[in-house]
Amino acid sequence: LEGDFMSNKFDLIIIGSGPGGYVAGIRAGQIGLSTAIIEKKDIGGMCLNWGCIPSKTMLESAKLFNKVKNDGTTFGLDGYDKKELFFNWDKAVSRKNKTVKKLVKGVEFLLQKNKVEKIRGEAEIINKNEVKVGDMTYNTDNLIIATGSRPKTDNLNNLKKAKVVELDEFFELKSIPDDILVYGNNPNSCEVANMLNLVGKNVSIVSDKKELVPYLDSDVAEFINKRFKKMGVKLYMDKQDLEDAEDGIMADKEFIKCDMIVNCSDRRPILPKMGDLELEMERSFVKTDEFMQTNIDGVYAIGDITGSMYAQAASAAGTTAVNHIAGVKQPMDYEKIPSNMYTEPEIASVGLTEEQMKERGFKYKVGKFPLSANSKAMAEGHREGFVKILAEEKYGEVMGVHIVSPNATDMINEAVAIMRMEGCLEDVSAIVHTHPAVSETLVEASHVALDKPLHI
Ligand SMILES: Cc1cc2nc3c(=O)[nH]c(=O)nc-3n(C[C@H](O)[C@H](O)[C@H](O)COP(=O)(O)OP(=O)(O)OC[C@H]3O[C@@H](n4cnc5c(N)ncnc54)[C@H](O)[C@@H]3O)c2cc1C
Numbered sequence: 001l002e003g004d005f006m007s008n009k010f011d012l013i014i015i016g017s018g019p020g021g022y023v024a025g026i027r028a029g030q031i032g033l034s035t036a037i038i039e040k041k042d043i044g045g046m047c048l049n050w051g052c053i054p055s056k057t058m059l060e061s062a063k064l065f066n067k068v069k070n071d072g073t074t075f076g077l078d079g080y081d082k083k084e085l086f087f088n089w090d091k092a093v094s095r096k097n098k099t100v101k102k103l104v105k106g107v108e109f110l111l112q113k114n115k116v117e118k119i120r121g122e123a124e125i126i127n128k129n130e131v132k133v134g135d136m137t138y139n140t141d142n143l144i145i146a147t148g149s150r151p152k153t154d155n156l157n158n159l160k161k162a163k164v165v166e167l168d169e170f171f172e173l174k175s176i177p178d179d180i181l182v183y184g185n186n187p188n189s190c191e192v193a194n195m196l197n198l199v200g201k202n203v204s205i206v207s208d209k210k211e212l213v214p215y216l217d218s219d220v221a222e223f224i225n226k227r228f229k230k231m232g233v234k235l236y237m238d239k240q241d242l243e244d245a246e247d248g249i250m251a252d253k254e255f256i257k258c259d260m261i262v263n264c265s266d267r268r269p270i271l272p273k274m275g276d277l278e279l280e281m282e283r284s285f286v287k288t289d290e291f292m293q294t295n296i297d298g299v300y301a302i303g304d305i306t307g308s309m310y311a312q313a314a315s316a317a318g319t320t321a322v323n324h325i326a327g328v329k330q331p332m333d334y335e336k337i338p339s340n341m342y343t344e345p346e347i348a349s350v351g352l353t354e355e356q357m358k359e360r361g362f363k364y365k366v367g368k369f370p371l372s373a374n375s376k377a378m379a380e381g382h383r384e385g386f387v388k389i390l391a392e393e394k395y396g397e398v399m400g401v402h403i404v405s406p407n408a409t410d411m412i413n414e415a416v417a418i419m420r421m422e423g424c425l426e427d428v429s430a431i432v433h434t435h436p437a438v439s440e441t442l443v444e445a446s447h448v449a450l451d452k453p454l455h456i
Pocket of ligand 1: 015016017018019020021038039040041042043044045046047048050051052053055056121122123124146147148149167188270271272273302303304305308309310311312313314340342
C-alpha cells in the first residue's frame with residue numbers, strides 16, 4: 001500500500017489508473033473530493049504502458065528509419081551507406097521505455113499533487129460502497145470502475161504451435177522475427193502492421209471480418225486498403241478458420257508464413273470481482289447513461305469497459321463522471337470525440353461518415369481536397385492523402401471531417417473545435433491559416449464544398 005491513510009473512507013474510489021481513471025482522480029482531487037485510486041499493475045494503464053504511448057514511440061522510430069532509408073538521399077542526406085542502415089529494435093524499445101517512465105512519473109506526481117491516495121493491488125468490489133484490496137476494506141460514497149479491456153483470444157484458440165504474443169509482451173521484446181502476422185481489424189492492428197512494415201518486416205494482417213478497420217468513411221477505407229497493399233502488407237480478411245502449419249498457419253486453408261502472431265483482436269472489458277453488484281451490460285460492455293452512470297446509483301463506468309476504445313473518450317468520460325458526482329451535468333457527446341490512427345500517413349475523423357449522412361437522410365455537401373495540391377505537404381515529401389468535409393445542405397453546418405495526412409491526429413482537433421461550436425462551411429472557409437501549413441487543406445476542402453475551390 002502507498003499513501004498516508006487517515007481513514008479508509010473516501011468520497012470516491014476509482015478502480016483502474018488508465019487515462020479514464022487517473023484523469024477522473026485528478027479532477028476529483030481538484031474539486032475537493034477525498035479520492036483513492038486502486039491499481040493492480042502500472043499507473044497510467046494500457047495507454048501509457050502498453051498502448052498509445054509505446055505504439056506511438058515505436059512508430060516514430062520506424063517512420064524515421066523508413067524516411068532516412070528511402071528518401072534520405074533525395075532530401076540531401078549523404079555520407080552513409082543505405083545498405084548498412086538497419087533498425088535496432090532493442091534500442092528503439094529502450095527509448096520507448098524512457099518515454100513511458102517519464103510519463104508514468106508525471107501522472108504519479110499529478111495524483112499526489114491533487115491528494116489522490118494510491119492503493120496498489122487488485123480491487124474486488126464487495127458492494128457499491130465497499131471495495132476490498134488484499135486484507136483491507138475501503139468504504140466509499142461513489143465508485144468509478146475504469147478497469148480497461150483486453151483483446152479476445154477465442155479466434156486464436158485453435159493455434160497450439162504458433163507463437164502468439166499479446167501487445168504488452170510485444171512492446172517489451174528484445175528482438176522480433178522477420179515474418180509476422182498481426183491478427184485483428186482495428187486501428188491497433190493497422191498501427192502495429194504499419195510499424196513492422198516500415199522497419200522492413202514481412203507483415204500479414206488476418207481477420208475474421210471483411211474491413212481493415214470498421215466504421216471508416218468509405219473514401220478513407222478505400223485509401224487505407226490500397227495503401228497497405230502498396231506497402232506490401234498482405235491482407236487476409238474474412239478468414240474464419242485458423243489452423244497450425246509448418247512455419248506458419250492456415251487461414252481457411254490458405255497458407256500464411258509467420259514466426260509470430262501479434263494479437264490485436266477486438267477487445268472485451270476486464271471487470272473486477274463484482275460481489276453484490278449486478279451491472280447491466282449491453283453488447284458485452286457495461287451500459288451507462290450519458291453521465292457514465294451505471295444501473296446502480298453512485299456507481300459509474302468509464303473508458304474501454306463501456307466499449308469506447310480510445311484514450312480521449314476514457315478521459316472525457318472520467319471528467320463527465322466526476323462532474324456528475326459534483327452535481328455538474330455535462331453529458332458525453334461521442335459523436336464529437338475524434339478517432340485517430342497513427343499509420344503512415346495518419347488517419348483521423350470526427351462526426352459522421354458520408355454513409356451515415358445518407359443513412360440518416362441528410363441532404364449534404366461534400367468537399368475533398370488532396371494533399372498533392374498543398375505546398376507544405378509537398379515540401380515535406382508527402383504525396384498521398386486528403387481532407388474530406390461533410391456538411392448538411394441547409395445551413396452548411398459541418399457534420400463530419402475525415403483526414404488522411406501526416407499530423408492528421410493534430411489537424412482533426414481544429415475540426416472538433418469547429419463542430420463543438422456548430423460551425424458552418426462559411427465559418428471554416430473564412431479561417432485564415434498560417435502558410436504554408438498542411439492544415440490549410442481543411443479550409444480548401446470547405447471552399448470545394450461551397451463550390452468555390454481556390455487551389456484546385
Ligand atoms: C497498441 C495500442 C495502441 C493504442 N493507441 C491508442 C491511441 O493512439 N489513441 C487512443 O486514444 N487510444 C489508443 N489505444 C487505446 C487506449 O489505450 C485505451 O482506449 C485506453 O487505455 C483505455 O483507458 P481505460 O482507462 O479505460 O483503461 P486502461 O488504460 O486499460 O486502464 C485500466 C487499468 O485498470 C487496471 N485494473 C484492471 N482491473 C483492476 C482491478 N481489479 N484492480 C485494480 N486495477 C485494475 C489495469 O491494470 C489498468 O492499469 C491503444 C491501445 C493499444 C492496445
